[in-house]
Amino acid sequence: MKHKKRILTGVTTSGSPHIGNLVGAVLPAIEASKSEETDSFLFLADYHSLIKNHDPQLTHNSSLEVAATWLSCGLDPKKVTFYRQSDVPEIMELAWVLGCMTAKGLLNRSHAYKAAVANNDQEGSADLDRGITMGLFNYPILMAADILMFNADLVPVGNDQKQHLEMTRDIANRFNHHYGKIFTIPEDQISDDAGIIPGLDGRKMSKSYRNVIPIFTDKNNLGKLIKRIKTNSLEPGQPKEPSTCNLFKILKAFGTPIEIEDMRRSYEEGLGWGKIKEVLTEIVDNKLSPFREEYQRVISDRHHLETTLNEGAEKARGAAAPVLKRVRDAVGIKSFN
Numbered sequence: 001m002k003h004k005k006r007i008l009t010g011v012t013t014s015g016s017p018h019i020g021n022l023v024g025a026v027l028p029a030i031e032a033s034k035s036e037e038t039d040s041f042l043f044l045a046d047y048h049s050l051i052k053n054h055d056p057q058l059t060h061n062s063s064l065e066v067a068a069t070w071l072s073c074g075l076d077p078k079k080v081t082f083y084r085q086s087d088v089p090e091i092m093e094l095a096w097v098l099g100c101m102t103a104k105g106l107l108n109r110s111h112a113y114k115a116a117v118a119n120n121d122q123e124g125s126a127d128l129d130r131g132i133t134m135g136l137f138n139y140p141i142l143m144a145a146d147i148l149m150f151n152a153d154l155v156p157v158g159n160d161q162k163q164h165l166e167m168t169r170d171i172a173n174r175f176n177h178h179y180g181k182i183f184t185i186p187e188d189q190i191s192d193d194a195g196i197i198p199g200l201d202g203r204k205m206s207k208s209y210r211n212v213i214p215i216f217t218d219k220n221n222l223g224k225l226i227k228r229i230k231t232n233s234l235e236p237g238q239p240k241e242p243s244t245c246n247l248f249k250i251l252k253a254f255g256t257p258i259e260i261e262d263m264r265r266s267y268e269e270g271l272g273w274g275k276i277k278e279v280l281t282e283i284v285d286n287k288l289s290p291f292r293e294e295y296q297r298v299i300s301d302r303h304h305l306e307t308t309l310n311e312g313a314e315k316a317r318g319a320a321a322p323v324l325k326r327v328r329d330a331v332g333i334k335s336f337n
């Protein structure tokens with residue numbers, strides 16, 4: 001039998017999912033999971049969320065919201081392995097073993113850590129490590145464990161995660177070189193920046209920029225948020241350029257080909273920004289409203305959600321156990337008889 005390509009990706013549970021997550025990660029991953037050639041592992045990186053966020057309610061709610069989002073947008077938990085990172089203790093165990101094969105110097109070079117140090121430096125702090133936790137420092141090791149635990153072939157992530165994948169490969173190669181070939185060396189699949197939708201201020205939509213449009217908000221609020229998106233000051237009647245316009249980028253992610261063409265014409269004809277925003281609100285709302293109804297149904301049945309995640313954890317642990325056994329044997333931690 002041909003080896004199915006194993007695709008794995010995680011979502012840090014530290015906020016409510018936004019439409020950038022939807023079109024950039026959730027829908028493409030669900031689409032990829034439908035192929036017979038792939039075997040998908042999708043998980044809630046809840047232990048990763050503790051790195052930046054110490055609010056238990058936020059971690060918990062976000063876990064629930066992210067789980068309900070994936071399930072209401074068409075993920076079939078029978079076809080994929082869908083689980084919470086924290087339900088698979090094998091990952092934590094592997095993280096320790098990997099940490100013992102990871103040079104501290106490698107982690108010193110991590111962009112996230114270096115940015116935090118640079119920030120302290122800029123603020124004139126005598127202690128450059130001020131406020132930096134071991135969680136932040138070790139973040140790439142936990143992520144490597146997430147990936148190597150399941151021998152993933154392909155890891156779809158945003159551009160900001162590219163270095164973490166490089167570090168994962170470094171760690172895996174070092175382990176394999178010393179102990180024998182245990183781990184698959186994963187490839188990254190970086191989403192194309194051109195497809196990334198802009199946030200309210202024109203930068204990439206990201207919860208850390210507070211410029212997001214949540215997926216599951218009502219139409220009224222959606223309209224209000226879309227009204228806040230920055231445009232230029234061209235007046236109604238003046239032709240507008242779609243290719244550089246933030247509204248048009250969102251439209252392209254949500255509209256049908258006909259809607260996109262119609263809008264292109266309206267730009268040329270000089271439709272006013274106010275009207276363009278109204279049309280965009282309709283189009284985005286049409287696309288989101290079926291997901292919204294399904295989301296309400298999914299999130300109101302906590303019992304079913306919990307059962308689904310427990311079943312996912314069982315599948316994930318079934319896949320993780322033999323890998324962890326091989327790792328423990330390889331490093332010499334095994335029974336005496």
Ligand code: TRP
Binds near residue numbers: 008012045142146156
């Ligand atoms: N660090 C990723 C992010 O913030 C989330 C993540 C955690 C992840 N573990 C992973 C992604 C493993 C891919 C594979 O986006």
